[in-house]
Amino acid sequence: MSVIENIIDIPAEHEKNVFGQFDMNIKKIERTLHVTIISRDGELKIIGAQVATRRAKNVLNQLIELAKRGNEISEQNVDYALSLSFDDNEGALIDLDDSIICRTVMGKPIKPKTLGQKGYVDLIKNKMIVFGIGPAGTGKTYLAMAMAITALKNNEVNKIILTRPAIEAGENLGFLPGDLQSKVDPYLRPLYDALYQIMGAESFISNSEKGIIEVAPLAYMRGRTLDNAFIILDEAQNTTPAQMKMFLTRIGFGSKVIVTGDRTQKDLPRDAVSGLDIALKVLKKVDDIGFAFLDNNDVVRHPLVQKIVKAYEDYENKKTKKNDIRK
Secondary structure (H helix, E strand, O other), X not given: OOEEEEEEEOOHHHHHHHHOHHHHHHHXXXXXXXXXEEEEOOEEEEEEEHHHHHXXXXXXXXXXXXXXXXXXXXXXXXXXXXXXXXXOOOOHHHHHHOOOOEEOOOOOEEOOOOHHHHXXXXXXXXXXXXXXXOOXXXXXXXXXXXXXXXXXXXXXXXXXXXXXOOOOOOOOOOOOOOOHHHHHHHHHHHHHHHHHHHHOHHHHHHHHHOOOEEEEEHHHHOOOOEOOEEEEEOOHHHOOHHHHHHHXXXXXXXXXXXXXXXXXXXXXXXXXXXXXXXXXXXXXXXXXXXXXXXXXXXXXXXXXXXXXXXXXXXXXXXXXXXXXXXX
16 A cells, blocks of 8 residues: 655644644544644645545635635534535535524534535425434434424425423423413523524513414414424424324414424324324325434534434344344
8 A cells, every 4th residue: 555645835823723722623523533633834735545645634624714715714614514524425514604694692613514514405405305314412303493493484384383391201290380382482592592592592581572483382383374483392202193283284474384303302192193104104205395314423513412412322223123133
């Protein structure tokens, strides 16, 4: 195996950002691709096998370009660039950086960070109903929320409705004090958190008081027809088949619906069937309904979350194989 060298330029002002704290980004690239990277006088020398150096060069070029655009290089950026390099998918990170949905109240751009997330966002743009299925941390709800707020700002809808089933996560919390809103607020807190971050507390409270943004438990949807609204059903794996059918038949003219869920985290009683599972089977051939299936490669939280999701996936797969063999 012949060893070759590749040299690329790196502006001094971006070197710290690309290298990461204690050069952890460079060390990860070296470890993963089995190359040696030497920095000297504004240049990076990459030494290794031909394929490995080509991949390392592609990864570094993308990270440098992201840095030039004002992005702070995260561990997730590095991990995803490395995973894409094995598929010889050049330039994917830069394409994702161009796909800004909107900005938070602090001016931070919200954009898909993986190809899976970009496919999800594209489906939301083009389909009337979209199911976003995937594990925790894949941005299912957050991206849907950003798309909803963008649609409202662009006058594509008149209202945003956010809902989720009020089911406890394996714990019996007993009776909660306060009025009805106080009782359901803890179940809807993740939706509030995302709204506060994207549009700010004052703007959310103002729009909520006007009835433009509504956050409510799924039970409140019965008997309504929702026209010109952007509707998000979160934690859909905890719906019953009857609830899912009820929700999907609320849709009126000019509305867009996003259903998000993680099929591996059901809080329903052991013998209950998930409305999300049934909907995926019943609706898979219906036109104008899109399905986005995200996986552990689309996790954009702390890298450890990605490892946890992968470990649980492997465990469930082994368990399923054992059960199949026994049968």
